[in-house]
Amino acid sequence: MNPLFEEVLPGGAMWSMRIPRWRRIRLTALSPGANVSALLYHAGNPLDRLNVPDTLKALHTAMLTRGHVLMSDMGSALASIVEDTLGWHDPLGGHSTAEMVSAAFGASPYQSARNAFHRNARDNFLIELAKHGLGIADIVANVNFFSKVVADDEGRLRHVAGHCPSGASVTLRTEIPVLVVLANCPHPMHPPGEYPRVPVRLEILPSDPPPADDFCRGFRPECGRALELAARHLI
């Protein structure tokens, strides 16, 4: 199926778009080690926004993969993960700031680096959100596609290097109209060194509505109820 829209997000890029319900959003890492920090909002009411804790406790998970439904804090499915080649995306680590990026990868300002300067997810979020009348109060817990952070038995967190190979992809299906905000910036727990700069292909494709026997709908009863609440947006 041909994409309705396709674009490559260079390393460091920011991106946002209001996307109707029942579109697929596919992200593909074009070299190893991608990280895309993401926020989602109900496009018609940004106060109804991605709620990571509600999502995790409904799914009894501390990671994200196929079958999982990203839920809003007013109970609606925002988007479902319908395809995933990686099996683990991070909902715990948060997103990078200017201070973190400078500390980990060195200062690289625009004056000297031009458009290869070291961008960070916080500033990218603030810029993209401002285009939709939103700001720092709208930045809540985000997810990090392509990254893996594990907790050991003591609860200590570890960023897993080498998790994302070139070609890894994850596909979301929007369940209501959503505002998607992306920052293709290093994970805040990425080890210090060279600024990782991984291009990511973004495609928007058509989708059928989720059928009665949809994998995500049946993944857990909570997913089915979140999809049912999403359907109430159509009433």
Next chain:
Amino acid sequence: MSTLNYQESPLLKKSAIASQVIPAGEGWMHRVEAGQTLRIVDLKGNQAADTFFFCAGDLQERYSAQDTIREQGGIYLTTGTRLMSNRVRPMLTITADTCGRHDTLGGACAAESNMVRYALDKRFMHNCRDTFLLQIALSGLPLTKRDLAHNINFFMNVPVTPEGGLKFDDGVSEPGKYVEMRAEMPVWCLISNCPQLNNPCNAYDPTPIEVLIWK
């Protein structure tokens, strides 16, 4: 950050400058000045105290669970944990903890999330987010739903497995257990004493907590 980090406090109840018992299902919002100490007591055990903080000097600066767990390198909150803001600055430091493990992944219950988690007809049960929304509306401060992000659940036990599972275990708290924290900046503390009746976080029997403040 190690877990079950038991630490008693030397502070005596009689020297507290403020104290209040918060029954289950009630809220509390109070300013805590820099250097003051806030204690939350689980009076009957196995209660969940849903707690959130705003920086008093800039209400857009607020508690951030993701920044807190990443900066300390661990998911559980206990003695020594610095509660970080969304500007990655320490707001408070946990200075004593006789419970030893607190959750910040589970967030607050809400009318709508209760529908998703339990059943669509749970819509009309009381919940923490309603308490939060009412407290900030009554506070007189310029705060709205936009300003509520995800909170701490003191006395709750929500383990994560190395395989990425999230469990809701029986509480490790008992009657009289407490957690204490020193404000590193002036903050507004917002508490909902959780009224949840659908899961074992409070043994299906929500009970009162007490808050105390020392200068």
